[in-house]
Amino acid sequence: MVARYVAELIGALECYGDRPAIGAGKDVLRFSEALDAVYRLAGVLADSGVGRGAGLACVTGGNRPEALLVRLAAHVLGARLTPVVGGPAIHGLEFILRDCRPALVVHDVPVPDTGAPRLGMDGLLSAAARREADEVPVRARESDIGRVLYTGGTTGRPKGVASTFGAMAARDGRRGAGWTESVYLSVTTLAQRSGGRCLEQLRAGGRVEILDPFGPREFAAACRRLGRVSTYLTPPMIYRLLDDPATAGGIPGLEAVSYGASPVLPARLREAVARWGVRWRQGYGTNEAAVICRLTPADHDAAVAGRPELLASVGRPVAGVELQVRDGRGGVLPSGHRGEVWVRSETVMAGYWNQPRLSAEVLREGWLRTGDVGHVGDGGYLYLDDRVKDVVIVDGANIYCLPVEASLARHPAVAQAVVVGRPSMLTGEEVCAFLVPAPGCAPSGAAAAEASALVERELAPAHRPTVVFWEREIPLTGRGKPDKKRLRERAASAAPDPDLPPGSVLPPGPGR
Template sequence: MELIGRCAHGLRAAGLGPGRPLTLATAVTPEAFALRIAAHLLGCRVTGLPPGLTPHQLSRVLTDETGTIVTDESTGGLQLPPSAKETTHIRLESDLLVPSAEAATPGQLTAQGRPDDIALINLTSGSTGRPKGCAQTYRSLTRNWAWQPARWTARTAELAAGYARYLLFGTLTSAVIFEHLGLSLLGGGTAVIPAPPLEFPQVFERHRITACLLTVPRLHHVLDTLRTEHVDTSSLRALLVAGSPLAPHRLAAAVERLGPAVHHAYGQTETGMLTLLTPGELARLPREEALARTTVGRPLDTVELSVRDPEGRPLPTGATGEIWARTDSAMAGYWQDEEQTREVLRDGWVRTRDLGHLGDDGLLRLTGRIRDVIIVNAVLHYAGAIEQCLAGHPDVDQAYVAGAPDERTGEAAHAFVVPVAGRAPDLAALRARVAAELGEASVPATLTVIREAPTTPGGKPDKRALLASFLTGEGEH
């Protein structure tokens, strides 16, 4: 509370208050967390800068309207683009954390955020284009499922009970990281911030971690390491995997190696976490069901899901269509992008642009992304369906499909596969598998075997980098 008081006093002295814009470029530290809380107490409009933004992306985010930016020791050398020439620059350590007799006391820290003001602008990962700013009001921020213990159901409380020692790393600008930080702290847990560099899975043993969020590529690394090294992971109670599709055999391998700690989740920056597959639900799925382990779980108690056709009409249970979501803590729209907001927000619902279906068991199964399509000879092919088909081959560990312009067919699909350790996939057999399951027209124009997939700064597979390496002749063939 003392750190929050210092930050609140310093921000107020700099002219910050309700509705005022504030950009944060800070590392994962207790001080940075205190700064974030202080900014919200003052009612600021907070934008967090995730690591890895390109100069072009930075210039799009930072403008004269940025107002004030706070950096810390890790980001103090941040070069502000010309578009932010009027921005006020504050240093966290030297300008806000210095002891002051005038710093606010806990009793003086009253929330000033106005319900309909924008509280937070979370930037999307940019995996499908340039990062967009998901604007969330103070009203929706206060209704977030993780930050309101009074609204926790038994299911949420059970999840929070596993967060006694939550591994906090990456960036506080991540919507999902911050959600689960609230789950830990408000459930009586501790956020553990290890000194860099982080080694996975060794960090679990070293700090007796009970809860952690992992992207799919990082889970791959953890499982690959555990094949050859003994690491004690017995402290884990809630290992939540999310961020991108997870092949069924990898989820099965994670459960076999890590036991009942493994959870699978699905969500978006626009909505927060939407579904959760718990170990108990996973164990109850029928093993003979081919798609059983592709589910991302059951909607949270604060979430309503609907599967719609291209015209937005609800589809019956079991039918595949676009997933629409409704939740109190969803974004109010994309910051300064009315066209995209109108496209995504419809009468209180958020169009996820993801494809899937809800089963009779209430579980959601995803099959691809609406925007992740490749148009070959004027016919739409969903990359997700081809990836799932390839990853289902016993010699394939991971599969990625991306489209590129083609003079003959308009676009062409290019596939990249990571083989199971010690195996060499027969590319002809892979092509035959796709043809048999999806039709000859869905067979990728090229198939490339790679050792591993590159990742974005946010930890997701970077299909653009894969495609670029292939097109420039730098990849493996």
């Protein structure tokens, strides 16, 4: 059976002909022009050995519109696509390019020689421009693996998440209202969630605008120019917009914001919801399962009107998703009890590419173990407490990082906090915090001690950080999440980056 996901995308490019489709500043491609480009690219890729079931890796140094066209061409051919945005935040690029077994690597940045044929992006585009835009029939089938996305590798070796075209159709079909009446402004990596959101927008006849790199002033200028904008932001992007005087009070032209990728500080989120006057929607999901829960615009309105606790949740399960919280033995826990989040839906991955043993560990009788620790509260809202692998074990007690980060960020001198564990001869592990100072506040040992004392008062002595480093900004992965692998390495060395303000080593809190 022809893959519905791909057939509907091509059908949209045919149907909406003269409408603007993909823009990047002054350059705007219409739907009909995008379709011609996809056919030309598919022809060149086919001549280069890319066909149904073959692997295609596309490595770009940033978010360029052509990457979307290459993605569509790969889908038409039924290829197994692995998109990667290269750069200093990408862990294990050589491993990825070997593991995904590509028939071809398309790139616009230097890539390691893994033995696979390589083709520069500019060379691919030039060859495509010289071809006729002959129609290429959709060769993808529902059960074919259409995409292998690699996790960030923040807790170890990157893992390839393999999804069928059928699962991709199910993911696209239940995202909810796509807000396609506005222009979708893409500011996060096209290799991950934003790329799929762009295709969702095109599938519904909406326009996509790509902004790279992201900056508060550039983002505000794009919103003013485009007039009606929906977008997807990571929490660090929201914080940057709140901290810039030009965008703190609102952004003309911005109508709707989806956000996710990493935990958001409830106090800062409430600040943005109250100030900006736009529709808000949070999506909690994983590469392995797509969107699991949503916090809807109505939920955000209710939070500001008198239910602030909702902003600490990730919402309720979306249609088609079954969710359970289970203990370490796999037993289902009642509401209010903390455990690992398990989910079941049509969108769950086929498995980890080339890792059957790991796939068997996380896939159990149709259920996916997410690796997230959480609990279900009143009204069926899910609250996440941490990642299973991010738990810091102090004297045998599980210390969840998210509550510690939230407490630290409540100190007026702290704009953002990230917590990791590091080895300790006394307690097995100890809590190490990385803090970004609030605007107008200078890093100081006194402020670090006060913030750490706040953690102790709100939680318990074992939660108090024993080491604190001040940072200008938190390093991020390619997906916009705090790079905890890099921070763990820095914490283990007990020395901050020499280019950043010095860290403050704190004495243990009482009772430690």
